[in-house]
Structure formats: structure tokens, C-alpha cells
Amino acid sequence: MAPKKDAKAPAKKAEPAPAPAPAPAPEPAPAPAAPAVDLSAIKAFGLFDRVGDNKVAYNQIADIMRALGQNPTNKEVTKLLGNPSADDMASKRVEFEGFLPMLQAIINSPNKAGFEDYVEGLRVFDKEGNGTVMGAELRIVLSTLGEKMTEAEIDALMTGQEDENGCVNYEAFVKHIMSV
Amino acid sequence: MDCHNEECSRPQEEEDIMDIPLDDPEANRAAAKIQAGFRGHMTRKKLKPEDKTEGEEVSITGDVFNRSVV
Numbered sequence: 465m466a467p468k469k470d471a472k473a474p475a476k477k478a479e480p481a482p483a484p485a486p487a488p489a490p491e492p493a494p495a496p497a498a499p500a501v502d503l504s505a506i507k508a509f510g511l512f513d514r515v516g517d518n519k520v521a522y523n524q525i526a527d528i529m530r531a532l533g534q535n536p537t538n539k540e541v542t543k544l545l546g547n548p549s550a551d552d553m554a555s556k557r558v559e560f561e562g563f564l565p566m567l568q569a570i571i572n573s574p575n576k577a578g579f580e581d582y583v584e585g586l587r588v589f590d591k592e593g594n595g596t597v598m599g600a601e602l603r604i605v606l607s608t609l610g611e612k613m614t615e616a617e618i619d620a621l622m623t624g625q626e627d628e629n630g631c632v633n634y635e636a637f638v639k640h641i642m643s644v
Numbered sequence: 645m646d647c648h649n650e651e652c653s654r655p656q657e658e659e660d661i662m663d664i665p666l667d668d669p670e671a672n673r674a675a676a677k678i679q680a681g682f683r684g685h686m687t688r689k690k691l692k693p694e695d696k697t698e699g700e701e702v703s704i705t706g707d708v709f710n711r712s713v714v
Contacts, residue, residue, distance in 0.1 A: 527687050535684035537676050577677045585674040605664060606682070610675030613682070621682050641685045644692070 505567060508532050509560050519557035522548055528563070529570055535577065536570045538611050544569055579638055586634040596633050599626035 508531045512520045520528060526541040542548070544566040548556060577585075589597045589605060599622060606613045606621075613621070625632050625640070665671040 526683075530684040530687035531691050533684075533688070535680045537680040539676065540680075577681055582678055582681055585678045588671070588674065601664075605675060606679060608664060608666060610672050610677075611679045613679055617683070617686065620686055638681075641681055644685050644688045 502564070505532055505564065506560065509563060515557070517557065519559045520563065521554065522556045522558065523553045525558070525563065525566065529567055532567065534567070534570045536573075540570065540573070541566070579642060582638040582641065583635055586638065590634065595635060596627075596631040599630045599632050602632060 508528050509520060510518075511531075512524050512528050522545050525545065526536055526538055529536050529541070542553075545553075545558075586597055586602070589601055591597075603618050603622065606618050607615065622632075625637055627633070
């Protein structure tokens with residue numbers, strides 16, 4: 465941003481009044497009094513800004529939060545955004561100051577799932593109670609229940625997770641999931 | 645009919661779909677949580693190698709644009 469020129473006072477013999485320089489403030493100030501998450505949040509946010517307007521699209525918000533270690537459901541994010549239409553999700557953009565409170569809400573969310581929650585969730589499909597679920601069945605669950613995943617997503621997720629019988633040891637699976 | 649203790653490679657889609665509680669809110673809620681965890685993991689995994697290569701096209705954001713999050 466080009467700094468405004470100082471309006472020069474007409475030539476007078478009076479003492480040179482110190483012209484109040486307008487504060488340049490070129491860089492966006494990070495949110496004040498916020499925890500250490502801010503620095504990585506700012507970095508992640510910038511990484512996702514493909515337009516260069518210091519904003520990100522609504523439909524990128526969930527992924528930025530994931531990049532920052534959170535696991536929001538799409539529903540949680542949509543709700544935080546005020547339940548926008550699909551059109552808005554694709555076209556509307558938000559600046560960092562708008563994003564940060566949403567991130568905080570997710571971070572402070574009371575019902576966050578941990579290792580046990582995932583294991584128990586998968587145990588429901590452990591028909592033989594032997595610590596494994598059928599990969600094929602898990603794929604169907606992931607694509608038909610909850611927030612359905614696409615085949616591509618499921619493939620990416622399940623690569624290398626099924627044993628020679630097509631079964632998944634879900635405790636090991638969850639450990640693997642939580643390691644990144 | 646328990647066909648699960650032998651090969652796990654048969655699709656059996658119809659039978660499995662009948663077993664799956666499509667309308668059960670609890671099951672759907674549990675599934676959504678699991679899926680959220682999976683999506684978080686996959687996003688972070690995708691971003692990891694990108695971190696090292698500065699100046700390259702960050703394909704993860706390309707993916708995000710293409711995928712409609714509804």
C-alpha cells in the first residue's frame with residue numbers, strides 16, 4: 465500500500481510541525497491475546513488463500529481446520545458458517561478474523577472424539593467380536609452412513625489397511641489414523 | 645446367514661446394506677464422527693509432503709475446490 469503523502473504546510477516560519485504520518489500498517493495484525501495456535505493458524509490460512517485477498521472460501525474452512533489438527537464434521541463447519549447454501553459455500557470468502565473464532569469453537573468443542581470413540585464406533589461392525597471388521601463392509605458404511613465419503617476418499621483411506629482376507633484390525637487402524 | 649468367517653472378498657452388497665442401520669441417528673452420528681476423524685487424517689497426510697516443496701502447486705487446495713462440501 466502506498467503511504468499517503470504528507471500534506472505539506474505552506475512555507476511559514478513557524479516551527480516545522482511534525483506531520484502526523486499515517487500509520488502504514490501493511491501487515492494484518494494477528495488476533496490479540498490468543499494462544500499459540502494462532503501462528504500455525506495464520507500460516508495454514510495463508511496456504512489456502514489461492515486468490516491472494518487474505519481470505520479463503522467457505523468450502524475450504526473444514527480443510528484448514530483439519531490441517532491444524534482438528535477433526536470437524538462438515539455439519540459442524542456448515543453450522544458455524546451460518547448454514548450457507550451450496551452456492552455460498554463455493555463463492556463466499558472469509559478473512560482470518562472471521563475464521564479464528566470458528567476454529568476456536570471447534571478446538572473447544574465438548575464432544576470431540578478420541579481413540580476410544582473411534583474404536584467403539586468401529587466395534588459396532590465387528591460381527592465376530594474379534595477386533596476386526598470387514599474392509600468391504602467398512603467401505604459400505606463409510607459411503608452410505610453419516611457424512612458419506614466418496615469412493616476415492618475411501619480408497620485413499622483404506623489403502624494398505626486390509627489384510628489378505630480383506631479384514632481390518634480397527635484398533636491398529638485407529639492408531640494409524642490418529643498418528644497424523 | 646453368517647457368510648463372514650470365510651473369504652471376505654465377496655461384495656454381498658445387498659445383504660450388507662440391509663444389515664446397515666441407514667436410518668438410525670445414533671449409527672449415523674457415530675459414522676459421521678469416524679468420517680470426520682478419517683477426513684482430518686487424510687487432509688493432514690496430503691499436506692505433509694507439500695510442506696517441504698515450497699513454490700509448488702499445492703494440490704490439496706485444488707482438491708478442496710473440486711470437492712463440494714455440503
